[in-house]
Amino acid sequence: MGVGIEVTNLNAWYGTNHTLQDINLNIPANHATALIGPSGCGKSTFVRCLNRMHETNPIARVTGSVRIGDLDIYEGAKPVQIRRRVGMVFQRPNPFPTMSIYDNVASGLKLNGYSNKRVLDEIVEKSLKNSALWEEVKDDLKKKSGASLSGGQQQRLCIARALAVDPEVLLMDEPASALDPVSTSKIEDLIFQLKSQYTIVIVTHNMQQAARVAEKTGFFLNGRLVEFDSTHKIFTNPSDKRTEDYITGRFG
Amino acid sequence: MTRIRFQKSLDELKENLLVMAGLAEQAIQRAIEAYRVRDLSICDLVSRSENAINRLERDIDQAALDLLAMEQPMAIDLRFILSVIKINADLERVGDAAKSISDRVRNMEQMATADLPVDIPRMATLSAEMVRKSLQAFIEADAEIARSVLTMDDAVDAMNRAAYKALTLVMEEQSHIAPQALNALMICRALERVADHATNIAEDVIFWVQAEDVRHSKSVAKQAEAKAASQNSQA
Amino acid sequence: MSVETFKFKSRMRAVTDNAVTLLAILATVIVVAPLIAIFAYLLYKGASSLNLAFFTQIPKPVGESGGGMANAIVGSGVLLAIASAIGVPIGIGGGIFLAEFGRGTKLANAVRFTADVLNGVPSIVMGMAIYVLIVKPQNSIIPFSGHFSAFSGGVALGIMMIPTVCRTTEEMLLMVPHAVREAALGLGVPNWRSVLSITVKTASPGIITGCMLAFARVAGETAPLIFTALGNAFWSASLNTPIAALPLQIYVYALSPYDDWHRLAWAGSLVLIVLIVLAVSLVRYVTSRGVLKGAS
Numbered sequence: 001m002g003v004g005i006e007v008t009n010l011n012a013w014y015g016t017n018h019t020l021q022d023i024n025l026n027i028p029a030n031h032a033t034a035l036i037g038p039s040g041c042g043k044s045t046f047v048r049c050l051n052r053m054h055e056t057n058p059i060a061r062v063t064g065s066v067r068i069g070d071l072d073i074y075e076g077a078k079p080v081q082i083r084r085r086v087g088m089v090f091q092r093p094n095p096f097p098t099m100s101i102y103d104n105v106a107s108g109l110k111l112n113g114y115s116n117k118r119v120l121d122e123i124v125e126k127s128l129k130n131s132a133l134w135e136e137v138k139d140d141l142k143k144k145s146g147a148s149l150s151g152g153q154q155q156r157l158c159i160a161r162a163l164a165v166d167p168e169v170l171l172m173d174e175p176a177s178a179l180d181p182v183s184t185s186k187i188e189d190l191i192f193q194l195k196s197q198y199t200i201v202i203v204t205h206n207m208q209q210a211a212r213v214a215e216k217t218g219f220f221l222n223g224r225l226v227e228f229d230s231t232h233k234i235f236t237n238p239s240d241k242r243t244e245d246y247i248t249g250r251f252g
Numbered sequence: 253m254t255r256i257r258f259q260k261s262l263d264e265l266k267e268n269l270l271v272m273a274g275l276a277e278q279a280i281q282r283a284i285e286a287y288r289v290r291d292l293s294i295c296d297l298v299s300r301s302e303n304a305i306n307r308l309e310r311d312i313d314q315a316a317l318d319l320l321a322m323e324q325p326m327a328i329d330l331r332f333i334l335s336v337i338k339i340n341a342d343l344e345r346v347g348d349a350a351k352s353i354s355d356r357v358r359n360m361e362q363m364a365t366a367d368l369p370v371d372i373p374r375m376a377t378l379s380a381e382m383v384r385k386s387l388q389a390f391i392e393a394d395a396e397i398a399r400s401v402l403t404m405d406d407a408v409d410a411m412n413r414a415a416y417k418a419l420t421l422v423m424e425e426q427s428h429i430a431p432q433a434l435n436a437l438m439i440c441r442a443l444e445r446v447a448d449h450a451t452n453i454a455e456d457v458i459f460w461v462q463a464e465d466v467r468h469s470k471s472v473a474k475q476a477e478a479k480a481a482s483q484n485s486q487a
Numbered sequence: 488m489s490v491e492t493f494k495f496k497s498r499m500r501a502v503t504d505n506a507v508t509l510l511a512i513l514a515t516v517i518v519v520a521p522l523i524a525i526f527a528y529l530l531y532k533g534a535s536s537l538n539l540a541f542f543t544q545i546p547k548p549v550g551e552s553g554g555g556m557a558n559a560i561v562g563s564g565v566l567l568a569i570a571s572a573i574g575v576p577i578g579i580g581g582g583i584f585l586a587e588f589g590r591g592t593k594l595a596n597a598v599r600f601t602a603d604v605l606n607g608v609p610s611i612v613m614g615m616a617i618y619v620l621i622v623k624p625q626n627s628i629i630p631f632s633g634h635f636s637a638f639s640g641g642v643a644l645g646i647m648m649i650p651t652v653c654r655t656t657e658e659m660l661l662m663v664p665h666a667v668r669e670a671a672l673g674l675g676v677p678n679w680r681s682v683l684s685i686t687v688k689t690a691s692p693g694i695i696t697g698c699m700l701a702f703a704r705v706a707g708e709t710a711p712l713i714f715t716a717l718g719n720a721f722w723s724a725s726l727n728t729p730i731a732a733l734p735l736q737i738y739v740y741a742l743s744p745y746d747d748w749h750r751l752a753w754a755g756s757l758v759l760i761v762l763i764v765l766a767v768s769l770v771r772y773v774t775s776r777g778v779l780k781g782a783s
Binding site: 051053056080081082083084085087088090092094095096097098107108111112158161162165 | 664666667669670671672673674675676677680681684685688689691
């Protein structure tokens with residue numbers, strides 16, 4: 001089951017660059033929340049603050065608090081532990097090139113010490129079914145490498161890999177932007193089904209996609225959260241003029 | 253500024269709708285004038301503008317459909333295009349009502365003049381005013397003007413009900429002028445429909461500008477009435 | 488541009504194209520030709536002396552014909568095994584440190600600099616250094632010290648392998664796309680685990696090539712062995728005593744005044760090259776079978 005995310009006064013810096021300013025929002029559990037905004041507005045940085053991935057950059061710094069469920073992820077928890085509860089799918093599909101499909105899906109578990117073959121088999125099958133890839137690969141699990149699949153399949157493989165460690169939250173950073181429309185539709189349908197089990201946060205450039213999959217949408221601009229409301233409201237009658245300008249495509 | 257082409261398309265759509273609105277308004281004015289002076293040549297004018305109105309209705313709907321499919325409009329743009337489509341339909345029906353009135357006038361030409369207990373000119377003026385105001389609200393994107401139109405509908409409805417009562421009485425008691433009474437009743441019906449369409453147009457303007465769906469809501473009209481009343485008492 | 492000008496320019500372009508292609512082929516031939524010439528000459532000179540005895544017998548005393556270089560072949564094998572055991576782990580470990588854990592630190596820069604310097608040390612100087620450090624001291628804590636030994640020869644060769652392995656490993660690791668590391672980190676895998684199980688594994692074909700390069704280089708080294716392994720006319724497979732080595736044996740025999748030994752030297756050179764090529768190919772084959780069929 002998913003959990004809610006409570007962000008309070010989040011500020012983030014890369015070196016001297018104040019990338020995120022005073023972000024406050026509550027992401028509801030078991031819903032899909034979309035984050036939209038122009039390039040460089042901070043939405044990707046924000047999402048990476050939710051699983052402390054931004055820390056992989058040595059000049060990154062964060063103040064404020066992020067509570068995932070009952071856990072404050074910046075106090076008293078290690079990044080590695082957080083990332084097992086908060087999974088991430090990236091913009092470009094990145095399956096491990098030297099591993100088979102099976103090993104890719106199981107990698108999160110194997111690399112963290114699980115080795116019971118029967119349990120792994122079950123989890124791999126369940127994850128691939130949850131990511132709508134099982135039927136297409138079930139005969140080639142150990143024979144084909146992760147990199148031999150098509151782009152859309154690779155991304156679903158990455159989703160399966162993230163789901164295999166049974167996170168509570170799934171972060172998706174523009175998961176379909178490198179994919180064709182058919183694959184995109186499949187991924188969107190997937191998100192719809194996954195909502196009931198996980199809390200999903202999806203960063204997207206594609207407003208129509210946000211409108212299709214998310215119940216709530218947040219609009220970021222220049223490091224600030226300008227508006228956060230139901231998707232219906234944002235796309236039919238946003239409260240802030242900046243939001244409306246962005247949504248109707250009027251820039252400059 | 254980005255999406256210049258799209259903005260131009262939206263402006264064009266508004267222009268075309270206003271052209272149609274002008275034709276519809278003119279048709280009503282002419283129909284009422286034809287009734288007043290019983291001039292059949294004016295009835296001919298009304299019939300001809302009917303074709304233009306129908307053609308425009310198709311063109312505007314097509315243009316709106318294209319914009320929806322090609323430009324993925326959002327928020328205010330989306331509400332605008334939806335309103336245009338609806339107002340388009342209402343204007344076409346206003347044109348139909350005008351034709352209906354002019355047909356009645358033609359019909360009555362064969363008959364003797366009769367003194368009927370209805371003030372059709374007054375009802376006509378009120379309905380025409382509602383159409384004018386609702387179109388003004390659209391041109392200026394002014395929700396307040398639109399809301400004031402909503403309050404006027406009750407008066408027209410009341411006049412229509414009174415006309416119905418009076419004219420059915422005439423038909424029962426003075427059967428020699430029943431045809432005239434019937435025609436007059438149908439003209440009142442047409443005018444009442446015009447008022448309803450004007451109300452619809454006003455509601456669509458409010459939806460576009462304020463994102464509020466005020467259809468079938470008595471309270472809105474009452475609110476606007478109360479506001480107008482308080483403003484009058486202050487003036 | 489008129490039609491005539493266009494046609495002329497097209498023809499000129501085609502001519503230039505062909506001329507450059509010809510030059511490229513010529514350059515390739517010039518480079519490859521000596522290689523082929525050497526190998527052909529070795530075959531010519533050495534093949535006739537190859538027989539079973541060559542691979543099974545130790546050298547016969549001067550004056551007696553026959554004999555072989557079996558002890559040198561085995562000796563080279565022992566020396567290269569020791570060298571690999573030293574050079575590969577230290578080299579790969581150094582490469583991992585430089586690429587993954589020490590990026591940008593002063594220590595990493597120092598390590599890289601040291602590796603480059605080590606690379607430039609002449610092989611004979613390396614031999615002399617190991618002589619002073621291991622062969623000469625009598626009461627040292629280093630094992631097998633105080634005399635010429637296979638161990639000291641292996642150490643000398645091993646140290647020479649380190650820079651190549653280290654730098655290649657570093658470069659191959661840096662070529663692993665950032666996305667792959669991010670994927671591992673995103674799963675909550677600790678950094679060290681991600682480096683070892685994912686990054687290193689992804690770069691392993693390149694790392695193995697680096698090891699092969701280093702191996703091939705030291706397999707033919709003679710000078711460092713003069714001061715360390717010394718060479719041995721008899722069978723020896725112990726770490727504690729001087730040991731024969733193919734390059735060393737070839738050197739001694741080639742400079743000798745005996746025709747028999749000259750013939751053995753030619754045969755030995757041929758065998759040395761063939762063995763190196765075989766060793767590299769074997770490693771390639773074994774490791775490539777473990778790699779899955781996948782997209783290029």
